[in-house]
Amino acid sequence: MDTATLLDGICFGEGPRWHDNHLWFSDMHAHEVIKLNLDGTSQVIAKVPQQPSGLGWLPDQRLVVVSMTDKKLLIDEAGELSEYADLSQLASYHCNDMVVDAKGRCYVGNFGFDLISRASRKPAELIMVSEDGTASIVADDLQFPNGTVITPDGRTLIVAESMAARLTAFDIDQHGALSNRRVWAQMDGALPDGICLDEDSGIWVASPISNECLRLTEGGAVTDRIKVEHQAYACMLGGENGKRLFICTASSSSPEQCKARRDGRIEYADVSVAGAGRP
Numbered sequence: 001m002d003t004a005t006l007l008d009g010i011c012f013g014e015g016p017r018w019h020d021n022h023l024w025f026s027d028m029h030a031h032e033v034i035k036l037n038l039d040g041t042s043q044v045i046a047k048v049p050q051q052p053s054g055l056g057w058l059p060d061q062r063l064v065v066v067s068m069t070d071k072k073l074l075i076d077e078a079g080e081l082s083e084y085a086d087l088s089q090l091a092s093y094h095c096n097d098m099v100v101d102a103k104g105r106c107y108v109g110n111f112g113f114d115l116i117s118r119a120s121r122k123p124a125e126l127i128m129v130s131e132d133g134t135a136s137i138v139a140d141d142l143q144f145p146n147g148t149v150i151t152p153d154g155r156t157l158i159v160a161e162s163m164a165a166r167l168t169a170f171d172i173d174q175h176g177a178l179s180n181r182r183v184w185a186q187m188d189g190a191l192p193d194g195i196c197l198d199e200d201s202g203i204w205v206a207s208p209i210s211n212e213c214l215r216l217t218e219g220g221a222v223t224d225r226i227k228v229e230h231q232a233y234a235c236m237l238g239g240e241n242g243k244r245l246f247i248c249t250a251s252s253s254s255p256e257q258c259k260a261r262r263d264g265r266i267e268y269a270d271v272s273v274a275g276a277g278r279p
Contacts, residue, residue, distance in 0.1 A: 001226045003247065003267040006040050010264035013248030014194070015054045015097060017279050018238025023246050025266065026052035026065070029258040033065055036266060038239065046081055048074065054098025056106060056279060064106060068094045073106060073129060085129045090137055092124045097194065099148040099157070099279050104131045105176045107138070107157060109145030116254070121163055128176050138178045139170065147195035147234065149203065150278040158184050158203065160192035167192060167203060167216070185220040194234025194248070197277040204245060206232040213247050226269050237275025245271050
């Protein structure tokens, strides 16, 4: 399946979200949150000096943004960003992707170690920020927790452990705590970065090391593959019928190379099953 390009010339797209009939995403190395129309026109919604990543909306529709290097969540109040939660005492390293559930609880991953400098790998935590803004660790010993989804019934959270090449599932209780940890899918020849869920309980996975998005079912069977020219870092289902798969691609994740090349793209392909759950 071939992709088309909706937007090019960005640095490094991350955290794509379909919200309010638009695609929202973070241009991480340009320090911008961008709202993208289906005609390819775009608008910068916010500037995040410490690098934006995961995006989500609270039940009252306020936007929450992961600010990576200072390990914070920021909230958009009438067009101005302010601190919503400080995760610096809980996150091992730079914060990364996030999913927000129907009650407004935010689940945030982090690198665990200095990936850019090729430091030794260390496990990381998944942090929950509750409705009142307090933060706690709800899972640990994760290998670079990255893209995360929550099923439509709100009972299961699935997180991509990038450095373990697997998707890991947890049950969610009424208070947001996680339990019953299990491998949802082990991957071979691919590495999960950003992910999204569809109505048939399949998960689309952006795999940078294999330049593709692939769709998995529980247990690890691959049902579909979409190859792209550059590395695929994140994906999201949306569009008018929920069946358009948007893919964030770039030739490198290096901040310096991304800023110099600006070859990041938002690509897309139309698939057969619509998106579901969160984000």
